[in-house]
Amino acid sequence: MTDQATPKALVLGATGYTGQEVVRELRRRQVATVAHVRPDSARLAAWRDRFTALGATVDTTPWEEAALAAMIAQEKPTVVFALLGTTRKRKKMLAAGGGDPQTATYEAVDYGLTALAIRAAAQVDPAPRFVYLSAVGVSPTAKGEYYQVRARAEADLLASGLPHIIARPSFITGPDREDDRPAERFGAAAIDGALAVIGALGAAKLRDRFSSLTGGELGRALVELALDPGASGVFETPALRQRAS
Numbered sequence: 197m198t199d200q201a202t203p204k205a206l207v208l209g210a211t212g213y214t215g216q217e218v219v220r221e222l223r224r225r226q227v228a229t230v231a232h233v234r235p236d237s238a239r240l241a242a243w244r245d246r247f248t249a250l251g252a253t254v255d256t257t258p259w260e261e262a263a264l265a266a267m268i269a270q271e272k273p274t275v276v277f278a279l280l281g282t283t284r285k286r287k288k289m290l291a292a293g294g295g296d297p298q299t300a301t302y303e304a305v306d307y308g309l310t311a312l313a314i315r316a317a318a319q320v321d322p323a324p325r326f327v328y329l330s331a332v333g334v335s336p337t338a339k340g341e342y343y344q345v346r347a348r349a350e351a352d353l354l355a356s357g358l359p360h361i362i363a364r365p366s367f368i369t370g371p372d373r374e375d376d377r378p379a380e381r382f383g384a385a386a387i388d389g390a391l392a393v394i395g396a397l398g399a400a401k402l403r404d405r406f407s408s409l410t411g412g413e414l415g416r417a418l419v420e421l422a423l424d425p426g427a428s429g430v431f432e433t434p435a436l437r438q439r440a441s
C-alpha cells in the first residue's frame with residue numbers, strides 16, 4: 197500500500213515546462229521531491245542548482261530499467277510523475293548536431309521511456325502511484341504516431357496494475373515557456389480565440405475540453421491529483437482546471 201500520509205515524489209521529465217512546475221508545486225507544498233535529470237543533460241549543473249534551490253534532490257540515474265527500478269526501490273517515492281516527451285523539432289535538432297535521431301522519436305521517448313518507467317515502478321513494493329501526462333484525443337483508434345504511442349503507454353499503465361492518474365490536457369503553453377515554440381503558442385492562442393467564439397455560441401463543453409493550460413495550472417492540477425488518495429483515472433482539461441484552482 198502506498199502511504200499517502202507522508203508523500204514523496206519522483207519527477208521524471210523534471211526539466212520540461214510541465215516538470216519544472218510540478219517540482220515547484222511539490223516543494224511549495226513541502227513534499228519531499230526527487231527531480232530526475234538525464235545524466236547526459238548539457239545543462240545538468242544548472243538544473244542541479246535550480247532544483248536544489250527549491251529544496252528538491254536531483255537524481256541522474258541512466259534510462260535503464262534495472263537502474264531506474266533500483267533507484268525507485270531506494271528512494272521509495274509514493275508517487276512517480278512521467279512528464280516526458282519529444283517533438284519533431286527536437287529530433288531534427290539532434291540530427292543536425294550529429295546525434296542519433298532515432299533516440300528522439302515518439303516511439304523512443306513518449307512511448308519507450310514512459311513504458312520503461314512504468315515497468316520499473318511496477319517492480320517496486322510498495323507500488324507508487326503513477327501520474328502520466330498524456331494528451332487530449334489519445335485513444336487506441338486515434339490516427340497519428342503521437343496519439344498511437346501515447347495510447348500504448350496508457351494501455352501499459354492500466355495493465356501494470358499501478359494506481360494511476362492519466363492527464364489528457366490540450367495545449368500546454370504560456371508566456372513563461374523557456375523554449376521557443378511559436379507554432380504551439382500561436383496555435384494555442386488561435387484555438388483559444390476560436391473556442392471563445394464557439395463557447396459563446398453554446399458549445400461550452402468543446403471549448404472547455406480543448407482550451408490551453410499554462411504549465412503552472414497543469415503543475416498545480418497534477419500535484420493536487422497526485423496527493424488526493426481518492427483521485428484515480430483519466431482527467432481532461434475541465435477537471436484539470438478545476439483541480440488547479
Ligand SMILES: NC(=O)c1ccc[n+]([C@@H]2O[C@H](COP(=O)([O-])OP(=O)(O)OC[C@H]3O[C@@H](n4cnc5c(N)ncnc54)[C@H](OP(=O)(O)O)[C@@H]3O)[C@@H](O)[C@H]2O)c1
Nearest residue numbers: 209210211212213214234279280281329330331366367368
Ligand atoms: N506542450 C503541449 O502543448 C502538450 C499538450 C499535451 C500533451 N503534451 C505532452 O506532455 C508532455 C510534457 O510536455 P512539456 O511541454 O512539459 O514538454 P517539454 O517541456 O518538451 O519537456 C519534455 C521532457 O521530456 C524529457 N525528454 C525529452 N526527450 C528525452 C530523452 N531522449 N531522454 C530523456 N528525457 C527526454 C526532457 O528532458 P531534457 O530537458 O533533458 O531534454 C523534458 O524533461 C509531452 O510528452 C507532451 O507531448 C504536451
